Amino acid sequence: MITKRIIPCLDVEGGRVVKGVNFVNLKDVGDPVEIAEFYNKEGADELVFLDINATNEKRKTMIEVIKKTAEKVSIPFTVGGGIRTIEDIREVLKAGADKVSINSAAIKNTELISEAANKFGSQCIVVAVDAISRKDDSGWNVVINGGRIDTNIDLIQWVKKVEKLGAGEILLTSKDADGTKNGYDINMTKAVAQAVNIPVIASGGCGKLEDFKQVFSETNVDAALAASIFHYRELSIKEVKEYLMNNGISARV
Template sequence: MHTKRIIPCLDVKNGEVVKGVNFVSLKKVGDPVELAKFYNDQGADELVFLDITASYEERDIMRKVVSDTAKEVFIPFTVGGGIRTLEDIKEILRAGADKVSLNSAAVKNKNLISEGAKLFGSQCIVVAVDGKKRKDNTGWNVYINGGRVDTGIELIDWVKEVTELGCGEILLTSMDADGTKKGFDLEMIREVRKNTNVPIIASGGCGSLEHFEEVLKDDLIDAALAASLFHYGELKIKDVKEYLNKKNIPVRI
């Protein structure tokens, strides 16, 4: 089993970190640069920074916040939201990010994944997949624009396609589990794992130490992402890693 990564997520709206439930009811949490530095110092393995309204508002991501954050952290740093072109990818990487996360733009322009992987290396291209279960329980659809738009695309089909297009990692978020603290969506994660060989970051629903163990123990995923648990001080990254270490799940202490 490979060493597992613990990743805090900074969802940013109007320059502030926010968190909600099921992608709505957003509450302000704090300053992204200060929080990024805090998590860097606390021993996070990576950070994910998502400008959650940039795509919906059809504006560019806040590059200054990205560059200011990059100056404060010394761990891999992924940035997403409002990235629509190869030039956007180049600018975000130049601003200090190690990877970019593509979601809405990737659905609208699949070449962005393949061309981005060719130009910058597949390790730089993360495809964020936001999935929600269909009402008939037959599977999941892919949503874009911060969870506002149902594309009608079957999630597993999309996972297969982005894998073939050359993405280096998939950031998989369960919209049904997001912010509920009832645990990761293991059903969705298992189905995705069967259909791709690229690393998976699981997101949405973590509420306890046991949830981290549950999702990481069977080598289903490569990293677990959480937001509100860390933002509100309910768990510290150190506590999570010490717990997982005791459960014989390899983490960087």
Template structure:
């Protein structure tokens, strides 16, 4: 059985790690390289590094931060933010990333997923999806530009499409749950995981050890991502893994 992954996320804004609630009210948490190194030692399975305002501010990902992080971290590093074309994939992979996460660019040019998978392999292509439940409670819409713009695209239809185009993984963030610490969005995560055959990383809303267990037990998620819980020292990655191991969830100890 494949082990479930615990993935800390570093949301980076102007070279600093930040955290907010429902995608707003960002607070500075510290230096990304130091934080990534710490999580590496703690036993994180991977690290996700998102330059969260790059696309909105129409600039590229902070390459120097990626390079410095890549030099110090010996687990897979996924980098996203400000990706607009195939050249950005090449530059960021060369800087030390193992995978590239695309969100807005994939919506604007779905063929980018196919091109990137064809050139670098599906394992390098992570499609990040920020989804929010519709007011009438019928499914979820996909948002882009750091949660600022509703595309009107149905999340379930979109995940099926990105898989067909060659994406190797989906990073699924529930905008409704993000930063609330009320638990992962089980309904959304389950619906997405049941719609595709590629790994799904659940993101948004984790607030306790039980939340990690619930998302693995109640959905088909392959990995659980968390940020503020780890950034503020409320939980240690090793404690999460020991807890899950005791509850028969397969993890790499």
């Protein structure tokens, strides 16, 4: 049985961890390096840092965060946000990140995925995909720029293409569910996990223990990502893993 990964997500803005609902109304949560160190000790399997309003100035801030985090944690971590070029990817990996997540840039320049996979290896190239449900409930569209722009690209077609281009993993976020604590978007997550053979990380909407069980029981995802419930100490990673194990779902202890 494949063990499932539990991954806290740290949204970073201006060198601080923040959290919002549906990608807006952001609140300060704390220092990213301190929070990363805490999750490392708590038993997180991996971490994801997302530089949510990345600009050239904040990229410098994020590089410092990556370097300091690499010194403090022993678990793998992924960094995304504002990564547009091969040089950006090289800089983030050189600073100490294990994987790089690309999102909007992958849509605008699909060759970036294949070029990055060829240069650095598929295992460290994560394509982050944010999606919303279409109004007619016929499926889902990919959104970019923090969920502000609907690309009108079909989600399932996009994840299949991403896999063919060489991505090693997909970080799937439901914009509709993000920050709501009403649970993961099971239908969307299930459809994506069935469409590809590479690992899928479910993200957006986790609010209670049962949400972890549901996403692992009803979909074929490899990992579940959460933010608010961990940042605000509503649940500990240990609690989540013990709950999963008690419910027949293999988690890394």
